[in-house]
Amino acid sequence: xxxxxxxxxxxxxxxxxxxxxxxxxxxxxxxxxxxxxxxxxxxxxxxxxxxxxxxxxxxxxxxxxxxxxxxxxxxxxxxxxxxxxxxxxxxxxxxxxxxxxxxxxxxxxxxxxxxxxxxxxxxxxxxxxxxxxxxxxxxxxxxxxxxxxxxxxxxxxxxxxxxxxxxxxxxxxxxxxxxxxxxxxxxxxxxxxxxxxxxxxxxxxxxxxxxxxxxxxxxxxxxxxxxxxxxxxxxxxxxxxxxxxxxxxxxxxxxxxxxxxxxxxxxxxxxxxxxxxxxxxxxxxxxxxxxxxxxxxxxxxxxxxxxxxxxxxxxxxxxxxxxxxxxxxxxxxxxxxxxxxxxxxxxxxxxxxxxxxxxxxxxxxxxxxxxxxxxxxxxxxxxxxxxxxxxxxxxxxxxxxxxxxxxxxxxxxxxxxxxxxxxxxxxxxxx
Amino acid sequence: xxxxxxxxxxxxxxxxxxxxxxxxxxxxxxxxxxxxxxxxxxxxxxxxxxxxxxxxxxxxxxxxxxxxxxxxxxxxxxxxxxxxxxxxxxxxxxxxxxxxxxxxxxxxxxxxxxxxxxxxxxxxxxxxxxxxxxxxxxxxxxxxxxxxxxxxxxxxxxxxxxxxxxxxxxxxxxxxxxxxxxxxxxxxxxxxxxxxxxxxxxxxxxxxxxxxxxx
Numbered sequence: 001x002x003x004x005x006x007x008x009x010x011x012x013x014x015x016x017x018x019x020x021x022x023x024x025x026x027x028x029x030x031x032x033x034x035x036x037x038x039x040x041x042x043x044x045x046x047x048x049x050x051x052x053x054x055x056x057x058x059x060x061x062x063x064x065x066x067x068x069x070x071x072x073x074x075x076x077x078x079x080x081x082x083x084x085x086x087x088x089x090x091x092x093x094x095x096x097x098x099x100x101x102x103x104x105x106x107x108x109x110x111x112x113x114x115x116x117x118x119x120x121x122x123x124x125x126x127x128x129x130x131x132x133x134x135x136x137x138x139x140x141x142x143x144x145x146x147x148x149x150x151x152x153x154x155x156x157x158x159x160x161x162x163x164x165x166x167x168x169x170x171x172x173x174x175x176x177x178x179x180x181x182x183x184x185x186x187x188x189x190x191x192x193x194x195x196x197x198x199x200x201x202x203x204x205x206x207x208x209x210x211x212x213x214x215x216x217x218x219x220x221x222x223x224x225x226x227x228x229x230x231x232x233x234x235x236x237x238x239x240x241x242x243x244x245x246x247x248x249x250x251x252x253x254x255x256x257x258x259x260x261x262x263x264x265x266x267x268x269x270x271x272x273x274x275x276x277x278x279x280x281x282x283x284x285x286x287x288x289x290x291x292x293x294x295x296x297x298x299x300x301x302x303x304x305x306x307x308x309x310x311x312x313x314x315x316x317x318x319x320x321x322x323x324x325x326x327x328x329x330x331x332x333x334x335x336x337x338x339x340x341x342x343x344x345x346x347x348x349x350x351x352x353x354x355x356x357x358x359x360x361x362x363x364x365x366x367x368x369x370x371x372x373x374x375x376x377x378x379x380x381x382x383x384x385x386x387x388x389x390x391x392x393x394x395x396x397x398x399x400x401x402x403x404x405x406x407x408x409x410x411x412x413x414x415x416x417x418x419x420x421x422x423x424x425x426x427x428x429x430x431x
Numbered sequence: 432x433x434x435x436x437x438x439x440x441x442x443x444x445x446x447x448x449x450x451x452x453x454x455x456x457x458x459x460x461x462x463x464x465x466x467x468x469x470x471x472x473x474x475x476x477x478x479x480x481x482x483x484x485x486x487x488x489x490x491x492x493x494x495x496x497x498x499x500x501x502x503x504x505x506x507x508x509x510x511x512x513x514x515x516x517x518x519x520x521x522x523x524x525x526x527x528x529x530x531x532x533x534x535x536x537x538x539x540x541x542x543x544x545x546x547x548x549x550x551x552x553x554x555x556x557x558x559x560x561x562x563x564x565x566x567x568x569x570x571x572x573x574x575x576x577x578x579x580x581x582x583x584x585x586x587x588x589x590x591x592x593x594x595x596x597x598x599x600x601x602x603x604x605x606x607x608x609x610x611x612x613x614x615x616x617x618x619x620x621x622x623x624x625x626x627x628x629x630x631x632x633x634x635x636x637x638x639x640x641x642x643x644x645x646x
Contacts (some may be wrong), residue, residue: 073477
C-alpha cells in the first residue's frame with residue numbers, strides 16, 4: 001500500500017493541495033522518492049518559484065529541528081539498587097496470600113463434605129419432609145429417662161415397603177433412629193383426639209402382655225403417624241412386665257395406622273415396653289435424625305384388638321424401671337407443625353450394622369447403658385430438645401461454609417488491593 | 432557572523448556499540464550500576480523528548496523515570512543493536528501515557544508559572560560561548576519550541592522522534608505502533624505546519640529589517 005494513501009485517509013475530506021505538495025517535498029528531503037519522482041520534482045522546483053520557496057522553508061525547519069540539542073535533565077534518573085533485588089513479599093502480604101489460599105481450600109473441603117453428606121441443594125430439600133416425619137415420630141416417643149434401660153424404642157428392623165413405599169425408603173433411611181442417636185429425655189404427651197380418635201385408652205398395666213419377641217427383620221413397616229398441628233403423642237405406660245428382659249425388643253409406640261401392616265401383623269397391641277437396643281461397638285453413628293419407629297406387636301393374650309382388624313392405638317407408656325406408672329404429667333411438646341404423615345421405613349438393623357433385637361442379648365435392662373443421644377456435630381445430626389429429635393438446618397457445616405467463604409473472599413480482596421496499591425505507588429514514585 | 436557550533440548537553444551516541452551491548456548484558460544480569468551508566472548517557476535525550484512532548488517539567492520527569500524503569504524491566508525484550516531508539520520508544524510511550532493520565536486527572540502543579548503551556552520558551556541548556564549567539568539561538572529555539580507545542584500530539588511525537596532525535600521511519604513506526612506511511616504523512620504535515628508558523632513569526636522581524644534598510 002502506498003504510504004500516501006494512508007495519508008489521504010488521515011487528511012481532511014478536502015485535502016489541501018499545498019499539503020499534498022509538502023508530502024512530496026518532505027519525502028524528497030528525506031530521500032524517500034524514487035528516481036522518476038525525484039527527477040520530476042526537481043524539474044518543477046526549477047520551474048516553479050513558489051514551490052521552491054516552500055521547499056526552502058521546509059528544509060529550514062528540518063534543519064532547525066535537527067539542530068535542537070538535548071535539554072539537560074534536572075536530576076539523575078538512575079535507578080536505586082533496590083530495584084534489582086528480587087521482590088520479597090512482606091509479612092503482611094505473605095500472610096494474606098497464605099490465609100486466602102488456606103481459607104479457600106478449607107471452604108472447598110467443607111463444601112465437599114457437606115455435599116457428600118447430602119447437605120447441599122436438592123438432597124437436603126428432598127430428605128427434609130421425611131426427616132420431619134421422623135422427627136415427629138421421635139417426638140412421640142416416650143422414654144422414662146436415660147437410666148430406664150435406654151428408654152427408647154427402636155425396632156431396628158426393616159419395615160417393608162408396603163407401609164412406607166419404596167420411594168421413601170432410601171430417603172427416609174437417614175431419618176431412622178440409630179441406636180446411639182435416640183433421645184433419652186423422657187417426655188410424655190397426650191394423644192390428641194384429632195390424631196388418634198379411635199384409639200382406646202391403653203390400660204396402664206398390661207401384665208399379661210406377652211413378652212415381646214424380637215422383631216423379625218422383615219416385619220412390615222408401620223406408618224408413623226404424626227399430627228398435623230400437634231405431635232402425635234403417645235402416653236407412656238410403664239409396665240413392670242415391660243421391664244422384663246424379653247421386653248427389650250421393641251417399643252411399640254405407634255398406632256398401627258398403616259393398613260399395610262395389618263395383613264401381616266396381628267392386631268397391633270403396642271407393647272409399651274420401650275427398650276433400646278444398644279448398637280454394637282462398630283455400629284456406625286449415622287448422622288441421621290433419631291427416630292423411633294413403632295412396630296406393631298402381636299396381640300397379647302387379653303390384648304386389645306383382633307387380628308386382622310384395624311389395630312387400636314393405645315396410649316403407650318414406656319416402661320418404668322420401677323414398674324410404677326408414669327402419668328403424663330409433663331406438658332406436651334410443642335413441636336413444629338408437621339403436616340405430612342407418611343410411613344417411615346426402617347432399614348434392617350443387620351443391614352445398618354446396628355444390630356437387631358434379641359431378647360437373649362438383653363437379659364437385663366440394667367446392663368443396657370443409655371447411649372448419649374446428643375452429639376454435637378454438623379448437618380444431619382440430631383439435636384434433642386426436650387425429647388424431640390430434630391435436625392438443625394443451619395448447622396456447623398453451613399456456618400463453616402459461610403465463614404470460610406467470607407474469609408477467603410475478604411483475604412483475597414485485601415491481597416488484591418495491596419497488590420494494586422503497590423503497583424500504583426511504584427508507578428507514581430517511579431519504582 | 433559565524434554561527435557557533437552546537438554543543439549538545441549529552442553526546443547522543445558517544446558510547447561504542449560494543450560498550451552499550453556490554454552494559455546491556457550486565458544490566459540484564461541484574462547489575463543496576465551498568466544500567467545506570469546507560470541511564471546517565473541517555474537521560475538528557477529522554478528527558479528532552481518527554482519535556483518537548485508534554486511541555487511540563489514535572490510531567491516530563493515522571494515520564495522519564497517511568498520510562499527508565501520500564502526499560503530496566505524490559506531489558507529481556509531488547510534484541511536490537513541500537514539501544515537509543517529502543518529507549519526513546521519507551522520514553523515516547525511513557526510520555527503518551529503520562530499525557531493520558533493528565534487528561535484523566537487534570538491538575539495544576541505548584542509551579543504553575545513554570546508549567547504554563549502558554550510559556551513560549553523551555554529552559555535551554557547551556558547555550559554556548561557567545562551571548563549574541565546565545566540570544567539568537569535562544570530566540571530561534573524559542574520560536575521553534577513554541578511552534579512544536581502547537582502541533583497535534585501525534586504529529587509532535589513523530590517530528591520529535593524523527594527530526595529531533597533522528598529515528599528512522601520504521602523505528603518511529605515501531606515505537607508508536609503506526610504504519611510507516613502514517614509516519615511519513617504526519618511528518619510532512621507537521622513540517623509544513625512548522626514552516627508556516629516560523630514564517631509567521633519571522634515576517635514581522637523581516638519587515639522591520641527591510642524598513643530599517645530603506646531608512
